[in-house]
Amino acid sequence: MTARSLVTLELNGERREAWVFPHQTLMEVLRDDLGFTEVKYGCGEGLCGTCAVLLNGESVNACLLFAIQADGCAVTTVKGLSEGADLHPLQRSFLDHGASQCGFCTPGMVVTAYEFVREHPRAGREEIRAALAGNLCRCTGYVKILDAVEAYVRSAEADGSP
Amino acid sequence: MYPSLFDYAGATSWPQAVQLLQEGGEEAKVLAGGQSLVPMMALRLATPALLIDVNGAGDGEPRRESGRLVVPALTRHATLQRSVVVRDACPILAEAASWIGNIRVRHRGTIGGSVAHADPAGELPCSLVALEGAVRVLGPSGERIIAASNFFQTYFTTALEPGEVVTAVEVPVIASGRGWAFLELIRRVGDFALVEAAALIDLDDAGQCARVRLTVGAVGERPVDLSDEAGAVLQNGSIDEASAAEVGRRASAAVDPPDAVHGSGAYRREMVAVYVRRALLAAAARAGRGGAA
Amino acid sequence: MTAGVDARTAPPAVPVAPVGPPGELVRTGETFRVVGTSISHRDFEQKVRGELSYADDWRMPGMLYGRIVRAQLPSALIERIDRSGALAIPGVHAVLTAADVPRNAITEEASGLGMDPIVQPVLAADRVRYQGEPVAVVAAETAAAAEDAADRVLVDYRDHPGVFDPEAALAPDAPLVHRQGNRLVEWRLERGDPDEALRTADAVVEGEYRTQFVDHAYMEPEAGVGWIDGDGVVTLRVATQVIEHAREIAQILGVPHTKVRVIGTYMGGGFGGKEDMTIEPYLALLVWATRRPVKMVWSRQESLLARQKRHPFTMYYRTGVMSDGRIVGETVRIVGDAGAYPLLSPRVLFAGAVTAAGPYDVPNVRVESTAVFTNNVPTSAMRGFGAMQVVFGYESQMDRLADQLGLSRTEIRERNFIKKGGQLPTHEQLDTYVAVRETLQTALEALDEEAGSGDAALDGGDTNAHYLVGRGFACGIQPYGRSRFFADRASCWMGLERDGSAVVRIGVTDLGAGQAASLAQITAEVLGVHPDRISVHIADTALTPLSGGTFGTRQLYMSGNAVLKTARELRDKLAPVATSLLGVDDPAELEFADDRVAVRGGADRFLSLAELSGAAEERGVMPFHLSTFEAETGHFDVRTGRGQTFPDFTFGTHAADVAVDLETGQIRILRYVACHDVGRMINPQRVEGQIQGGAVQGIGYALSEEIRIVEGIPESSLFADYLMPTSADVPDVRAIPLEIGLGKGPFGARGIGEPPIAPPAAVLANAVADAIGVRITELPITPERVLAALRERRGVGADRERGGPTPA
Structure with missing residues (x-):
């Protein structure tokens, strides 16, 4: 059974297929076979969060999931949040607050924050701080990331549309 | 960085998983959440020839069954954390789960995987021993139930026989009024614990200790049940700074943790005293008088 | 702070006031159009979209994957390398060893002052000198096959004595890491008569301080793709801070410099870790050998194991002071562990020596700074570069002096702060304004303000926890720019397109802190082109003028x-x-702004920059230009230790309140303030980001980060064991950039990349000492070390009751 098998994903809302070996991780297949390079390799231990994607709406380590296990699932990356030329308000908030420096943690950070705010639309700064603890950033010292997510929560509250 | 090649089989039921495991022999490994196994494979510390994916073998919704909380093996840590049933029936499990790794690990990691992996620093094994829980396993010769206290044997080694898989974990429902606490010492948020302490306390009508369960984790080859040591000090007495500290001292004397990258054995041994005391006091603070049903 | 201000809403065009020369104070009322605004550049939008193409995001048809075989022992002789098993794996195209390297030597004369170079092999030939040293490199059709092949390259070793402690390595009978001896370099600086001054001082404080190996731990591991282009040029698209390594790579391949091209990608962090070559020579060798495109990515674990680290320093300070607080003399001896190869160790120990007395004018001082070879992983550049380790030494000393004399901790510093015109231990005079005093005052006031807001009260999640609270602060001096004797230069090409948009070509690499974006802002300021209409092409040895790494x-x-x-x-x-077309005499009457050139005060007299560009070209005035900036140069005499070192320095003060758990030794930072005089901010938001990020890296260095190496073998190479802080481990760092003393950067800016990482270790050591009454002198300040210190305090019978922080 070391043969390839066909995996179907709903990738950022679009149906995609890939032939994968069992040992290929979702990260590898997304990056190398399907061109979703926003899913970053950072450690391969499930620790750093640079490969975070949403699997059926829940954040997972794409480096620790075999692609074959994701067959039939919906996968969302940071690119799935923006709509064409328009940034998602959370991405806009990251941009406005200077929450990205080198940007390598940003795709994972944004989807993690997106998921958290979706589940906790009234989250305060300390809850956000705890929620992002699984995504390492080496550049920003986190302050501007928290600023960005907090401002997004406030504006989404104001809009009534998280 | 890249796992070596392996064959993959998805099991759609537990009996099928057992059958596949039997066929695969020693080279086969069970894949559940994969949050411990897959990094080991990526680092080539594990090179199984066959992975049996059990994610489709059953459900992952905890439920009550006649005074016990049954947690299916595929229950994700995040489910333990959030489940109203768990929070109601056994809040210490929800608390312990919240200390595991990061949100992504909790989304995928399962209780079955956690107990079968038997990492001495695992939060769930430590809690299950304190809770006097049991592990349901299925094997070639049928189902058996193994007490948690017997299940965890030594580092990454359990009472599972070849061909057996964990199908569920069960614990007694925590009676209302029963105080509980799960604390751990970490150097950084989300990391493996240097010391864990799980405590459960029942007080009598006078507010004295009617029963105490105490387990420490991460400090030896498996969770250490110190309930007898705790009972010897606390039984029928009050739980206060002094008595809790005395249990802490005895607990510290009862363990001999090895040196680890982020804490020497001597430090961790000293911290057992602190965390045992803190856990006992926290559990007592949560306990209601006459809680011992 | 004007977060996210768009250039379109930036202040209207007004005349740019002349900027004073370096060394003067920032004048009030100076107004800029684009400089000083927090606009975000195109690359940041690509980052939040996930669209920016990093080194590992690049693919080529027919691409192979490379992997390095690394030494498993820290010191051994290579007896035999068997590659047959690797070559037998399907899809393996090359297994290269030392004999396959045309010129197997990485040589860099690291000090810049004429030392004998010590050769570092690209692939170890007969001997390995540290665990993780490359001994072979393989290329295969898939990454997994390359890893399989690397695992199957069998190396037979014979034990060879190694040495793992730098001070032991200086012993006469120590095993030699290199035949030239284990002492790589010793810098000696002396001013006045420190021995006499220490003899006659009212009090002398001695201190010994130790720091640890740490890793850069940028989120992006080392990566790149190489191929041979149509002109036979080996082309490497890699994450590097220094594209000029192309020359060294050409030498390794034995080809003319022009036959290697390095394209530097936007990096996922550098921090000095991509300053030396990482993957480049291995990638080049595999491309050269296979004639195929090759990708190489180091795993996080091999990056932690084998890429260079920050130098552990052992620092011996003796500081003599008069009873009024004046420091009269100081001796400093620094021993730095260089690991197995020189890399940039001579320069790191040099920067440490120059700044070892801190931002203080010490009339009698001697600094001896030695880099020593060991069989540990090599050490080299990391943010702060030697000048950060010594802050832990000199700022711990300052608090001890204050305690000894019964002076306040601010008084002792203020009495000794160096001023413009004051001298470093090299006898050189500082020639720009030193605002360290202002940063100290500002930081302490801000910390009081934060404390007053009371939002970080001790909520004590743990039952019955017992805490002591303390306050600490530390001041720092950090150079910016290369040593003057390197005669540093940077070139740039700039052109105005037919449509009035602008192109900048410059060899700068972008680590992720907005290096390219800042250049767009400067260009926009001068030419009046809207930042969105400027393209900055960076980091390509074939196409961009070189500007240094x-x-x-x-x-x-x-x-x-x-x-x-x-x-x-x-x-x-x-x-x-423009003057001829607009009919004015003096170019000073022109104003370049809003994509046009206009006559000042003449609202209707203007040309669009597109019109100007076209008109210039018609007249044979080509609308582009190439120029080179030459840094201030200077001479340094190695023998006397006198001369000019760095072009200029950045000063700052950090301050914090901490709570120490007396039972567990854990430290919680309640609030943290970081203040630096940056001269001029090109982009305030990114300056703040640099300060906050640097401070948090420094906090990790202070409290938790460490690569523990025992007998040459790291205890762990798991990322999980490298304790860089998460969002939940650190407080919100309040960054306070000041614009006080003009520096030597554009518009008077001072460098701010490295300075913020330097003070935190001393800040937290001082805060812990303030809280518990005992000083930690070895990093990181682990809970265990705090408990040991508490035990020591109980041992001497001293006791302090729980209380608020001591006033500074």
Whole structure:
């Protein structure tokens, strides 16, 4: 059974297929076979969060999931949040607050924050701080990331549309 | 960085998983959440020839069954954390789960995987021993139930026989009024614990200790049940700074943790005293008088 | 702070006031159009979209994957390498060893002052000198096959004695890491008569301080793709801080420099870790050998195991002081562990020596700074570059002096702060304004303000926890720019397109802190082109004028000045065309703003920059320009230790309140303030980001980060064991950039890349000492070390009751 098998994903809302070996991780297949390079390799231990994607709406380590296990699932990356030329308000908030420096943690950070705010639309700064603890950033010292997510929560509250 | 090649089989039921495991022999490994196994494979510390994916073998919704909380093996840590049933029936499990790794690990990691992996620093094994829980396993010769206290044997080694898989974990429902606490010492948020302490306390009508369960984790080859040591000090007495500290001292004397990258054995041994005391006091603070049903 | 201000809403065009020369104070009322605003550049939008293509995001048809075989022992002789097993794996195209390297030597004369170079092999030939040293490199059709093949290269070793402690390595009978001896370099600086001064001082405080190996731990591991292009040029698209390594790579391949091209990608962090070559020579060798495109990515674990680290320093300080608080004499001895190869150790120990007395004018001082070879992983550049380790030494000493004399901790510092015109231990005089006093005052006031807001009260999640609270602060001096004797240069090409948009070509590499974006802002300021209409092409040895790497906090100083100079010269070149068309006599009457050139005060008299560009070209005035900025040079005499070192310095103060758990030894930072005089902010938001990020890296260094190496073998190479802080481990760092003393960067900016990482270790050591009454002198300040210190305190019978922080 070391043969390839066909995996179907709903990738950022679009149906995609890939032939994968069992040992290929979702990260590898997304990056190398399907061109979703926003899913970053950072450690391969499930620790750093640079490969975070949403699997059926829940954040997972794409480096620790075999692609074959994701067959039939919906996968969302940071690119799935923006709509064409328009940034998602959370991405806009990251941009406005200077929450990205080198940007390598940003795709994972944004989807993690997106998921958290979706589940906790009234989250305060300390809850956000705890929620992002699984995504390492080496550049920003986190302050501007928290600023960005907090401002997004406030504006989404104001809009009534998280 | 890249796992070596392996064959993959998805099991759609537990009996099928057992059958596949039997066929695969020693080279086969069970894949559940994969949050411990897959990094080991990526680092080539594990090179199984066959992975049996059990994610489709059953459900992952905890439920009550006649005074016990049954947690299916595929229950994700995040489910333990959030489940109203768990929070109601056994809040210490929800608390312990919240200390595991990061949100992504909790989304995928399962209780079955956690107990079968038997990492001495695992939060769930430590809690299950304190809770006097049991592990349901299925094997070639049928189902058996193994007490948690017997299940965890030594580092990454359990009472599972070849061909057996964990199908569920069960614990007694925590009676209302029963105080509980799960604390751990970490150097950084989300990391493996240097010391864990799980405590459960029942007080009598006078507010004295009617029963105490105490387990420490991460400090030896498996969770250490110190309930007898705790009972010897606390039984029928009050739980206060002094008595809790005395249990802490005895607990510290009862363990001999090895040196680890982020804490020497001597430090961790000293911290057992602190965390045992803190856990006992926290559990007592949560306990209601006459809680011992 | 004007977060996210868009250039379109930036202040309206007003005349740019002349900027004073370096060394003067920032004048009030100076107004800029684009400089000083927090606009975000195109690359940041690509980052939040996930669209930016990093080194590992690049693919080529027919690409192979490379992997390095690394030494498993820290010191051994290679008896035999068997590659047959690797070659037997399907899809393996090359297994290269030392014999396959045309010129197996990485040589860099690291000090810049004429030392004998020590050769580092690209692939170890007969001997390995540290665990993780490359011994072979393989290429295969898939990454997994490359890993399989690397696992199957069998190396037979014979034990060879090693040495793992730098002070032991200096012993006469120590095993030699290199036949030239284990002492790589010793810098000796002396001013006045420190021995006499210490003899006659009212009090002398001695201290010994130790720091640890740490890793850069950028989120992006080392990566790149290489191929041979149509002209036979080996082309490497890699994450590097220094594209100029192309020359060294050419030498390794034995080809002319022109036959290697390095394209530097936007990096996922550098921090000095991509300043030396990482994957480049291995990638080049595999491309050369296979004639196929090759990708190489180091796993996080091999990056932690084998890429260079920050130097552990052992520092011996003796500081003599008069009873009024004046420091009269000081001796400092620094021993730095260079690991197995020189890399940039001589320069790191040099920077440590120059700044070892801190931002203080010490009339009698001697500094001896030695780099020593061991069989540990090599150490080299990391943010702060030697000048950060010593802050832990000199700022711990300052608090001890204050305690000894019964002076306040601010008084002792204020009495000794160096001023413009004051001298470093090298006898050189500082020639710009030193605002360290202002940063100290500002930081302490801000900390009081934060404490007053009371939102970080001790909520004590743990039952019955017992805490002591303390306050600490530390001041720092950090150079920016390369040592003057390197005669640093940066070149830039700039052109105005037919449509009035602008192109900048410059060899600068971008680590992720907005290096390229800042250059767009400077260009926009001078030429009046909207930032969105400027493209900055960076980091390509074939196409961009070289500007030197991004390191040593030199990039804004060098490239920023190069861009500023080029832009001004281009503007001056085009101005006569504009004056003739607009009918004015003096180019000073022109204003370049809002994508046009206009006559000041004449609202309707203007040309669009597109019109200007076209008109210039018609007249044979080509609307582009190439220019080179030359840094201030200077001479340094190795023998006397006197001379000029760095172009200029950045000063700052950090301050914090901490709570120490007396039972567990854990430290919680309640609030943290970081203040630096940055001269001039090109982009305030990114300056703040640099300060906050640097401070948090420094906090990790202070409290938790460490690569523990025992007998040459790291205890762990798991990322899980490298304790860099998460969002939940650190407080919100309040960054306070001041614009006080003009520096030597564009518009008077001072470098801010490295300075913020330097103070935290001393800040937290001082805060812990304030809380518990005992000083930790070894990093990181682990809970265990705190408990040991508490035990020591109980041992001497001293006791302090729980209380608030001591007033500074």
